[in-house]
Amino acid sequence: MPAGGDAPPRARVAGEPFTAWPADLYIPPQALEVFLERFEGPLDLLLYLIRRQNIDIRDIPVARVSEQYVAYIRLMRELQLDLAGEYLLMAALLTEIKSRMLLPRTAPDEDGADEEDPRAELVRRLEAYERLRAAAEQLDALPRVGRDVLPLTLPASVTPPPAAHEPLTVAALHAAMLAIRERQRLQAHHRIDAEPLSVRERMHQLLRRLQAAGPASFVSLLDPAEGREGVVVTLLALLELARERCIQLQQAQPGELLHISPLA
Amino acid sequence: MTAPLLRQVQALLLASPEPLSLGRLRELCEPTPTAGTLREAIAALQREAEPLPFELVEVAAGFRYQLRAAYTAQVHRLWQVRPPRHSRALLETLALIAYRQPVTRGEIESVRGVAVSTSIMRTLLDEGWIRAAGQREVPGRPTLYVTTPAFLSDFNLRSLDQLPVIAMELAAAEAPPES
Amino acid sequence: MTAPLLRQVQALLLASPEPLSLGRLRELCEPTPTAGTLREAIAALQREAEPLPFELVEVAAGFRYQLRAAYTAQVHRLWQVRPPRHSRALLETLALIAYRQPVTRGEIESVRGVAVSTSIMRTLLDEGWIRAAGQREVPGRPTLYVTTPAFLSDFNLRSLDQLPVIAMELAAAEAPPES
Numbered sequence: 001m002p003a004g005g006d007a008p009p010r011a012r013v014a015g016e017p018f019t020a021w022p023a024d025l026y027i028p029p030q031a032l033e034v035f036l037e038r039f040e041g042p043l044d045l046l047l048y049l050i051r052r053q054n055i056d057i058r059d060i061p062v063a064r065v066s067e068q069y070v071a072y073i074r075l076m077r078e079l080q081l082d083l084a085g086e087y088l089l090m091a092a093l094l095t096e097i098k099s100r101m102l103l104p105r106t107a108p109d110e111d112g113a114d115e116e117d118p119r120a121e122l123v124r125r126l127e128a129y130e131r132l133r134a135a136a137e138q139l140d141a142l143p144r145v146g147r148d149v150l151p152l153t154l155p156a157s158v159t160p161p162p163a164a165h166e167p168l169t170v171a172a173l174h175a176a177m178l179a180i181r182e183r184q185r186l187q188a189h190h191r192i193d194a195e196p197l198s199v200r201e202r203m204h205q206l207l208r209r210l211q212a213a214g215p216a217s218f219v220s221l222l223d224p225a226e227g228r229e230g231v232v233v234t235l236l237a238l239l240e241l242a243r244e245r246c247i248q249l250q251q252a253q254p255g256e257l258l259h260i261s262p263l264a
Numbered sequence: 265m266t267a268p269l270l271r272q273v274q275a276l277l278l279a280s281p282e283p284l285s286l287g288r289l290r291e292l293c294e295p296t297p298t299a300g301t302l303r304e305a306i307a308a309l310q311r312e313a314e315p316l317p318f319e320l321v322e323v324a325a326g327f328r329y330q331l332r333a334a335y336t337a338q339v340h341r342l343w344q345v346r347p348p349r350h351s352r353a354l355l356e357t358l359a360l361i362a363y364r365q366p367v368t369r370g371e372i373e374s375v376r377g378v379a380v381s382t383s384i385m386r387t388l389l390d391e392g393w394i395r396a397a398g399q400r401e402v403p404g405r406p407t408l409y410v411t412t413p414a415f416l417s418d419f420n421l422r423s424l425d426q427l428p429v430i431a432m433e434l435a436a437a438e439a440p441p442e443s
Numbered sequence: 444m445t446a447p448l449l450r451q452v453q454a455l456l457l458a459s460p461e462p463l464s465l466g467r468l469r470e471l472c473e474p475t476p477t478a479g480t481l482r483e484a485i486a487a488l489q490r491e492a493e494p495l496p497f498e499l500v501e502v503a504a505g506f507r508y509q510l511r512a513a514y515t516a517q518v519h520r521l522w523q524v525r526p527p528r529h530s531r532a533l534l535e536t537l538a539l540i541a542y543r544q545p546v547t548r549g550e551i552e553s554v555r556g557v558a559v560s561t562s563i564m565r566t567l568l569d570e571g572w573i574r575a576a577g578q579r580e581v582p583g584r585p586t587l588y589v590t591t592p593a594f595l596s597d598f599n600l601r602s603l604d605q606l607p608v609i610a611m612e613l614a615a616a617e618a619p620p621e622s
Contacts (some may be wrong), residue, residue: 042556043555090556129556132539132555135539135607136534137534139537139607144598144599145597146597147379149510149512151381151508151509152457153382154457155337156330157329168418170421170426171428272496275518276518288521317446317451318454331458332454335450336456338471339458342471358504371525376567383460
């Protein structure tokens with residue numbers, strides 16, 4: 001697999017560095033998912049798109065890159081990846097820059113100070129993030145205790161008197177265990193987030209429910225346990241159902257309750 | 265690349281928080297030495313350590329490096345000037361062993377999400393609060409740890425049942441994801 | 444009778460679960476050596492360890508003996524653990540704190556372009572690599588984070604100056620936006 005520019009591999013598939021996007025190659029969905037999950041956010045994804053094509057970061061063809069960016073976002077959504085809101089924000093920013101680029105540039109004023117390129121701020125952020133990424137890699141390469149080096153501690157042949165220790169109590173043990181459980185609970189929560197909620201499946205559920213129980217408010221269709229992702233999936237499923245003319249969405253005024261009723 | 269047997273054995277013994285038996289050492293060295301070669305290597309390490317402040321001794325459970333008695337006073341001063349504080353890491357490690365026994369070091373690490381340092385295991389062993397109790401019959405046969413009667417008496421417990429109850433969620437969360 | 448300085452130092456370093464500074468070593472040795480003599484003893488111990496599977500290194504918190512990297516894989520097999528790997532998100536967060544300290548979580552997020560998860564901050568705090576150090580005097584008074592000496596020691600560094608050179612560029616990057 002040819003490397004895309006000198007970009008570091010973004011993912012490994014079957015041990016092979018995955019740097020280039022093979023245009024006509026069928027990618028098994030799992031590999032694709034692994035590849036897409038590796039992006040650490042919108043800046044990371046944008047940098048990948050730019051570096052892969054050997055584009056000069058100071059002269060980004062915004063229209064082209066923004067199109068590719070949106071294509072990736074769509075792909076990530078189709079694969080039900082947990083998409084942070086920042087990805088959508090970046091899509092909006094790219095669109096805004098694109099439109100500002102279409103406006104005629106004003107002539108330099110008397111100080112000779114040119115109006116700033118609409119891309120300048122984005123370029124600064126991309127460069128700062130790229131430096132951070134490099135710094136993180138260098139940090140990771142340092143020999144680390146626990147991974148690369150193990151400090152040695154030898155026992156004494158005569159155990160030192162135990163009096164010096166702070167007293168330990170059952171209560172302290174109990175508290176330690178509770179702290180562990182709390183952390184695990186948080187981690188378990190994250191695992192739920194990562195679990196794919198399928199829009200397709202949700203569409204079926206919602207339709208069955210609406211047909212059985214009749215009209216409902218949007219809020220009543222949500223399950224608090226599913227969190228933000230649940231809201232997004234439910235909303236997407238409803239929009240999809242409305243588009244397919246299976247349901248009707250009604251709202252008296254902006255900000256009021258959204259009512260959903262099944263269509264025959 | 266494999267290091268000379270002598271250095272492999274030395275590295276393993278220096279880093280292990282508990283004594284290693286000949287059998288364990290043979291399993292861990294590469295290529296697997298004969299018992300005779302291994303014994304020779306240990307004897308060589310013992311001779312090598314003669315002028316040094318630590319010695320390689322054989323105890324019931326196997327071989328271990330320890331500081332020589334002549335340095336005890338010095339080491340005690342080390343503790344006295346700044347008594348070892350029980351860190352949160354130590355407390356959590358002990359709690360996991362108490363509540364979940366028998367457990368392996370790897371299991372503790374996977375629950376805590378961070379490496380358990382050798383010095384923590386060593387402290388718990390030195391305090392006499394935990395001990396090795398066999399090996400889990402999985403590849404690599406990692407050591408299983410349990411708490412000791414000394415742990416119960418130091419914590420004023422008559423039995424493990426007296427530990428405050430922790431909801432079952434923890435045990436459940438540990439199990440491999442079903443569904 | 445007291446043991447030679449060289450061996451006293453070696454015994455202390457091997458007994459201590461944490462690195463020992465020159466000052467601490469001087470306190471603990473008998474008779475109290477001059478800083479120069481002590482440095483010479485340490486240098487001699489470092490040379491002595493050259494053919495051995497362990498080395499004597501200086502990190503932020505002082506001196507410590509540690510197993511050489513070439514032997515750690517073998518020891519990890521002993522424990523049946525895969526050394527914990529840290530995610531890119533965590534390393535990027537840590538790098539930013541290391542190079543730009545003190546920084547707030549918001550500042551980290553603005554450079555990375557995504558939210559920093561609570562579990563990452565918690566892991567970094569749990570590892571003892573970062574700590575809160577006051578608040579930025581802006582609305583909301585967000586917590587400022589800095590790295591700790593333990594971070595340096597765990598990454599085999601003596602001081603922040605030893606961070607890889609990328610440091611310069613990152614630190615030179617524009618001042619944090621006042622989100």
